[in-house]
Amino acid sequence: MARVALMPARQYLEECFTSPEMRSLMAFFAMQTKTSLDQPGSAFGMVELPWSHAGGVTRARGGMSAVCDAIVRALEESGGTVLRDSHVGEVIIRGGCAVGVRTADGQEIGARRAVISAVSPVRTFTRLIDPDQLDPAFLRRVRSIQIDNTGVIKCFYALDEAPVFSESGDDGSNRGFRTAAGMLCPSVDHADTMWRYIRDRRLPTKIGWSWCTHTSTLDPSLAPAGKHTLGLHVWVPVELADGGTWDARAKETMAMRLLDEYTRCAPNVKDALIAWTARSPTDYEELMDNPNGNMNHVDYTPHQAFGFRPLPELSDYRTPIEGLYLSGAGMHPGPAVTGLPGHNTAQVVLSDLE
Numbered sequence: 001m002a003r004v005a006l007m008p009a010r011q012y013l014e015e016c017f018t019s020p021e022m023r024s025l026m027a028f029f030a031m032q033t034k035t036s037l038d039q040p041g042s043a044f045g046m047v048e049l050p051w052s053h054a055g056g057v058t059r060a061r062g063g064m065s066a067v068c069d070a071i072v073r074a075l076e077e078s079g080g081t082v083l084r085d086s087h088v089g090e091v092i093i094r095g096g097c098a099v100g101v102r103t104a105d106g107q108e109i110g111a112r113r114a115v116i117s118a119v120s121p122v123r124t125f126t127r128l129i130d131p132d133q134l135d136p137a138f139l140r141r142v143r144s145i146q147i148d149n150t151g152v153i154k155c156f157y158a159l160d161e162a163p164v165f166s167e168s169g170d171d172g173s174n175r176g177f178r179t180a181a182g183m184l185c186p187s188v189d190h191a192d193t194m195w196r197y198i199r200d201r202r203l204p205t206k207i208g209w210s211w212c213t214h215t216s217t218l219d220p221s222l223a224p225a226g227k228h229t230l231g232l233h234v235w236v237p238v239e240l241a242d243g244g245t246w247d248a249r250a251k252e253t254m255a256m257r258l259l260d261e262y263t264r265c266a267p268n269v270k271d272a273l274i275a276w277t278a279r280s281p282t283d284y285e286e287l288m289d290n291p292n293g294n295m296n297h298v299d300y301t302p303h304q305a306f307g308f309r310p311l312p313e314l315s316d317y318r319t320p321i322e323g324l325y326l327s328g329a330g331m332h333p334g335p336a337v338t339g340l341p342g343h344n345t346a347q348v349v350l351s352d353l354e
């Protein structure tokens with residue numbers, strides 16, 4: 001296991017698989033950690049992703065916002081208050097202790113017991129805390145946490161009919177194909193081309209992989225009667241070469257490249273397209289305030305996983321500021337909608353309050 005975790009994915013693929021289909025599927029898993037197939041440690045994702053999905057995958061009826069709504073309801077039922085559309089501008093620190101937050105519009109909210117930051121640890125220490133409160137050597141280590149130039153573009157398509165995977169013998173009635181999620185893994189060659197373009201900060205001409213979501217297939221409430229949704233996402237460079245920006249044209253280029261690759265499996269989708277929209281890494285940064293729009297808050301690599309996430313000295317969810325704790329995707333066990341970083345932080349806070 002340790003050997004696999006340290007290996008470049010390509011070596012593992014060549015050692016263990018002969019069929020091109022299996023190699024591209026396993027490459028798909030490896031690339032989920034935002035690593036090319038030659039990076040040492042890139043085989044990590046091949047183990048991590050199937051393992052973390054082994055217990056099955058569930059989806060909230062009504063879409064992912066239903067999960068947030070349920071959490072808010074639970075909190076409010078326990079007497080809590082949730083301020084939506086309110087941005088924290090600063091963690092208030094007095095006498096070395098976190099005693100509250102100040103919102104961007106100047107409102108001060110005191111904390112009787114603890115302040116928990118579930119935004120990127122890098123943003124927490126570099127934007128929300130007065131640098132005079134932090135040891136310069138610690139701050140330097142935080143600033144050097146890896147958040148590379150690879151981001152995500154997610155494209156959303158409205159369809160007149162559900163995808164039919166006729167290239168694989170589907171006629172639209174085979175229940176085996178009517179899943180909410182699919183994995184597009186064209187080939188190892190496609191993956192290599194994609195990474196070359198990402199390294200050169202250009203829009204990939206080949207789609208190395210894509211998660212495909214057909215959520216309306218299982219949850220018709222997500223689309224008008226008879227219509228369907230399709231989501232496709234893939235890695236892209238955050239900053240583009242030659243002063244390029246993630247403007248409407250760049251988004252359209254990637255949205256159509258993704259759709260072209262997808263329609264090689266489900267050709268009916270091209271004529272069924274009603275409308276599309278896309279979120280680029282820049283859109284995600286604006287929307288979520290994660291550095292580089294990074295959905296993982298900090299890169300998820302072997303040197304930033306488990307007890308090293310995001311740094312060894314922060315991995316127990318405590319910080320050098322008394323009363324300030326960390327949570328969210330930047331903490332162990334990392335990204336994805338698991339609730340586990342929150343659970344772990346809660347255990348630490350509760351034990352400190354005892």
Ligand SMILES: Cc1cc2nc3c(=O)[nH]c(=O)nc-3n(C[C@H](O)[C@H](O)[C@H](O)COP(=O)(O)OP(=O)(O)OC[C@H]3O[C@@H](n4cnc5c(N)ncnc54)[C@H](O)[C@@H]3O)c2cc1C
Binds near residue numbers: 087118153233296338
């Ligand atoms: C395209 C895409 C597809 C994905 N697919 C999957 C999937 O299939 N399965 C899966 O499990 N995961 C998936 N993920 C990953 C998953 O969405 C994230 O890992 C998860 O949302 C992390 O949750 P979080 O609460 O830690 O952080 P986030 O979801 O990043 O939430 C952080 C929140 O903090 C807010 N915030 C930031 N700064 C401040 C501030 N200063 N003050 C107040 N609020 C602030 C942000 O607006 C945001 O709402 C996907 C992500 C993306 C982008």
